[in-house]
Amino acid sequence: MAPREQWGTRAGFIMAAVGSAVGLGNMWRFPYYTAENGGAVFVFLYLAMTALIGLPIMLAEMTLGRGARQSPIKALEHYGGKRWMPLGFLFVAAGFLILSYYSVIAGWTVRYFIQAVRGFEGAPADLFGSISQGTPAIAFHLGFLAVTIWVVSNGVKGGIERASTLLMPVLFLVVVGIAVYAWTLPGSGEGYSYYIGWNPSEFVKTGADGGFWAQANVISEAAGQAFFSLSLGMGAMLTFSSYLKKDSHLPNESLVIASADFGVAFIAGLMVFPLIFALGLSSAIGESTVGALFITLPRVFQEMGGVTGHVVGTLFFGALTVGALTSAISLLEVVTSSIIDTFGWARKRAAWVMGATAAALGILPAMSTDALGYMDKIAEGLFLVLGALGLGIFVGYVMKDPVGEVSKGTKGIRWFGVWRTLLRFVVPPIVGFVLIVRLRDIALATLAWFE
Ligand code: PHE
Numbered sequence: 001m002a003p004r005e006q007w008g009t010r011a012g013f014i015m016a017a018v019g020s021a022v023g024l025g026n027m028w029r030f031p032y033y034t035a036e037n038g039g040a041v042f043v044f045l046y047l048a049m050t051a052l053i054g055l056p057i058m059l060a061e062m063t064l065g066r067g068a069r070q071s072p073i074k075a076l077e078h079y080g081g082k083r084w085m086p087l088g089f090l091f092v093a094a095g096f097l098i099l100s101y102y103s104v105i106a107g108w109t110v111r112y113f114i115q116a117v118r119g120f121e122g123a124p125a126d127l128f129g130s131i132s133q134g135t136p137a138i139a140f141h142l143g144f145l146a147v148t149i150w151v152v153s154n155g156v157k158g159g160i161e162r163a164s165t166l167l168m169p170v171l172f173l174v175v176v177g178i179a180v181y182a183w184t185l186p187g188s189g190e191g192y193s194y195y196i197g198w199n200p201s202e203f204v205k206t207g208a209d210g211g212f213w214a215q216a217n218v219i220s221e222a223a224g225q226a227f228f229s230l231s232l233g234m235g236a237m238l239t240f241s242s243y244l245k246k247d248s249h250l251p252n253e254s255l256v257i258a259s260a261d262f263g264v265a266f267i268a269g270l271m272v273f274p275l276i277f278a279l280g281l282s283s284a285i286g287e288s289t290v291g292a293l294f295i296t297l298p299r300v301f302q303e304m305g306g307v308t309g310h311v312v313g314t315l316f317f318g319a320l321t322v323g324a325l326t327s328a329i330s331l332l333e334v335v336t337s338s339i340i341d342t343f344g345w346a347r348k349r350a351a352w353v354m355g356a357t358a359a360a361l362g363i364l365p366a367m368s369t370d371a372l373g374y375m376d377k378i379a380e381g382l383f384l385v386l387g388a389l390g391l392g393i394f395v396g397y398v399m400k401d402p403v404g405e406v407s408k409g410t411k412g413i414r415w416f417g418v419w420r421t422l423l424r425f426v427v428p429p430i431v432g433f434v435l436i437v438r439l440r441d442i443a444l445a446t447l448a449w450f451e
Contacts, residue, residue: 012164053431104141105324145362223430336354
């Protein structure tokens with residue numbers, strides 16, 4: 001068997017992992033969850049979730065991956081025996097499912113990127129209506145996935161690392177650049193208070209739409225968003241870490257990745273809302289979450305008009321496409337590497353066959369945004385949460401000597417005991433609670449379908 005592929009450099013690994021984490025979740029979901037759920041109050045809750053459950057799970061995935069030097073299914077078998085392989089299958093299923101609809105949304109962003117280059121015309125709501133479902137959505141979904149497959153088929157170093165090292169710095173520059181530009185616009189100030197004002201009254205859900213479950217939903221959304229945004233609970237970080245050398249410092253890497261991920265999410269809101277308020281379009285925000293990105297922002301670029309509208313719009317949707325691409329790469333890599341390790345297939349064949357399968361599965365969400373929303377509920381709402389719970393329990397209770405494995409490459413860190421305690425006693429109850437809230441939510445959504 002060929003020796004296992006490896007990252008070329010430490011920075012290459014970081015770029016790829018940050019590329020996985022930074023995506024549509026950061027630039028689209030985070031700002032809206034925050035604005036809708038109490039601004040700064042929600043940011044603190046989100047940070048707490050990241051620290052208490054996100055980082056421990058990330059470190060758990062990295063420890064498993066680097067220790068076993070195998071993709072998820074085999075890594076779980078390596079440390080836990082055959083009994084634990086189903087958890088690996090769950091990861092692969094989650095990878096397929098997320099990739100299939102993620103690529104549809106990414107297809108929309110590519111379509112918008114092209115439209116931004118040309119200049120937005122007509123009513124953006126009509127544009128969204130005409131491209132989000134049906135033949136155009138299918139075509140762009142397939143095109144986007146083809147590029148993703150091509151990168152993955154070129155290997156860990158020659159494909160994934162190279163693409164991320166090239167693209168991520170561009171994304172950072174663009175996001176920061178647009179945020180600074182938005183700050184200079186008159187009227188942007190209100191955008192900041194809308195986004196991150198301290199609004200406990202919006203955080204605490206009372207009145208007709210309030211009560212226990214509404215509040216529980218906000219809390220579980222913060223946790224779910226942390227998993228989704230950090231690409232946790234489905235083996236992406238595990239797989240990427242399986243290409244690391246033993247001397248890498250896992251706690252440092254996980255901190256860098258989580259900080260970069262939060263940084264981009266936070267800054268994304270600093271570009272979106274000030275732009276919307278500066279151009280006087282704040283009344284259009286509340287209409288819908290999808291609408292916010294794909295309807296309100298194109299109107300912003302339209303209103304800006306001229307060269308500025310073209311340039312800012314093109315950069316914005318370009319950055320979104322880049323973020324989506326590097327995330328999709330990691331989703332496909334989980335599935336691909338599992339096939340390579342389990343069946344001994346060549347990388348090219350595995351990438352194309354698995355990519356084609358995800359492409360076929362994605363036809364459904366490309367035909368119907370309702371189906372897309374439901375698939376997201378199942379994948380992000382259920383699979384990632386279950387996956388994270390399983391990982392926490394596995395590394396916390398089943399794996400022999402995780403502290404010994406994680407401490408390779410580090411010197412004299414004393415708080416690894418804290419990490420293990422979090423995995424054992426903090427992660428399971430919080431994630432278990434989130435799971436209950438999510439199951440209820442999915443049951444309600446399913447019932448609503450039959451009504
Ligand atoms: N983290 C990515 C984002 O925020 C999505 C993702 C989830 C990627 C799970 C890989 C695995 O968009």
